[in-house]
Amino acid sequence: MEQPLPKSWSIHTRPEIIAKYEILECVGSGAYSDVYKGRRLSDNLIVALKEVHDYQSAFREIEALQILQNSPNVVVLHEYFWREDEDAVLVLEFLRTDLATVIAESKKKREGGGDRGISVGEIKRWMVQILCGVDACHRNTIVHRDLKPGNLLIGDDGVLKLADFGQARILLGNEFDAPDGNSQPCESNAPYQDNMSEAPQVDLEVEDASPEGDVNQEQGIMSREDYFRALDELKAKNSIDETDKDTNVHDGDTSCFATCTTSDVEDDLFKGTYSYDAEDGGDGRQGALTSCVGTRWFRAPELLYGSTSYGLEVDLWSLGCIFAELLTLQPLFPGSSDIDQLARIISVLGNLNEEVWPGCAELPDYRTISFNKVENPAGLESSLPSRSIDEISLVKKLICYDPAARATAMELLQDKYFNEEPLPVPASELHVPLTKSNHDEDSHGGWYDDMGSDSDFDEFGPLKATKTNAGFSVRFF
Template sequence: MNNYKILGRAGEGAYGFVFKGVDLRTANLAALKKINVNQVGCPKSVIREILALRFLRHKNIVKLLDFISLKTCMVLVMEYLPTTLYDILSKNDLVLSLGQVKAYTRMLLKGVNYMHQNHIMHRDLKPANLLLSKNGILKIGDFGLARIYDHEKRRLYSHQVATRWYRSPELLYGSRTYNLSVDMWSVGCIIAEMVEGKPLFPGETDIEQLAMVLGTLGTPNNKTWPGLTQLPDYNKISFTYAKPQPWTSVLPEADSGTIDLISKILIYDQNKRLTAKEALNDRYFKQYPLPCKLSQMPKIDEIETNESPCDFSEFDIYETSNEDSL
């Protein structure tokens, strides 16, 4: 830790704070994610994140620079990225052009495709976990829920993953045998949110979330969703019959190309959703307007971030023994 100087607090996660720091050896900025470690030991999610980020090296995935184990905490040192897609979408006076939406979508899909080619599910894709560099490059972050996926081995996964608004319907019905397409459902929701400027399915409970999805895509059956009736929570609740809504009314701000892409991702049958590779080859990216260049993307300097000065006692390694001090 002697190599880093803390400049302020940049955010807060499930297991601790994220601090903005500087590497004294290179003068480069870094994000230091501090995770408190209790008597039980390091949380599994932290170990998974370290392993995933050590393995994944791609320009659209956040880079892990170092990790440091101390007596009371662990510190993950990552490249510093000043803002997120969530911050962009939360800026009321900023409306993304279609070319900008396509650029962000393409960068997201490239990162997802690389993850999936390397058999890793992210399981928590959302705007707040899509970080943006100063020059506008989108990078996927927060791999705390990531898991290895092997299509040749049938294994059970937890269905309590993904932030509710971006959670696929099979997860909402309690499936534990899902596949990589849960990430693609999240991608479809994110694309729609970029176009409309608001979340597509903002449910306040899991039941309301599922009702919103069914109310949009229509009541599923075994033809549109093979294996539906075998899902663990299928018989626990029933919904009023609903007809599928036309995507033109669901996404009034979207052009025909965007609607065509989203409609091939947001479908019930997980085995028929577009893969990230298929989506990258979709005509959506070949139609006018083309994806913007980085120089045409929103200016990061104009986006408000969550950085704030910190009370250094929050970073409690300052107060430990000399062995653990900065």
């Protein structure tokens, strides 16, 4: 995917912004956005100003944050600026660190001979806050699609908030409401309560450019049957969705492995076909979700196999990877490429087949990419050494092939693990790092996103490519 051309102007020259905010410093920069720390002149509130260079990414983030504006564990959008022929600038609450830094600092202390890592009570509180944020998204049928420690920001008071909704999608709008009642209260950030109770202010001079939609703020318990019924309705609709057309090209039947035609194979099997440079998916279809979303280490198997009809469950797989990393201070599946990512998953969970995941044979790349049979998969227990049975069980409820078998965030909030000693510590007692550390290549995140595909066959072992009627098949050894 080509990166956007640089602009001749910057946030520093936009009068409507500098009239209200003092730009202090740049705190993050990526291909699709730059983030600045700023001060609101009216009351000296420190904020983050996110200048988004991609139209669709800005549209998605604004739309999602408007819907989630009263969710205590989602970053607050104070207002945004968007004029014709200019980048959108989102004014967000400033949170100085993230969960990736918490994990990195704990790992450094453990390796230095200090404590054993993050205490169980702290782990539980981090998990509960993450689950509350994800539950708020899923109640509103918003799939985040890029959950990872670097996108879970943390304030001075220990309150964790989901951020970076540039890849988020609203699957069902507000076609169904959740029943009343919630057994698990979520933390709120007291200094920002006034801002969260009001709709964000808008400076907008483009007709119909602002995302709209009713806000569903009910925090009730949705039955598992209702959850999957809603997903079935979504898949049956297969409605046209124009929001993917600029940033994430329609996949059709292509995927992160970009299934080639026979002519592609004859040309050059490895010639730049593994990133989204094409204009469409090759079959003229409109509205399919893109499979190249999220960060590789946290990407669900259905995405790695090219699914374009996935649902909220891709976030649940990411949650399992995050929880495992909290428990071990190591990434669960740190693949160096998408193929390596799949190989690591298969070595732990075993071979993917219809027995463990009914319907998996219909995945676009299921017959294109294959691996030698794993006779003795390691199992998740081997990836979670010295952790309790309950902790391993919690991760297993999320890290499983069949998306329909993954526990929802709402179900996990009621898991006995969070109601047994040691109980989750109060958010105010959590250790919050003073600064934000640099993250590993695949674990980076925070205020900005880089939506490019990272699919490749690099750094992998021997392979055999065979031509088929549909294209080619690749077997890895």
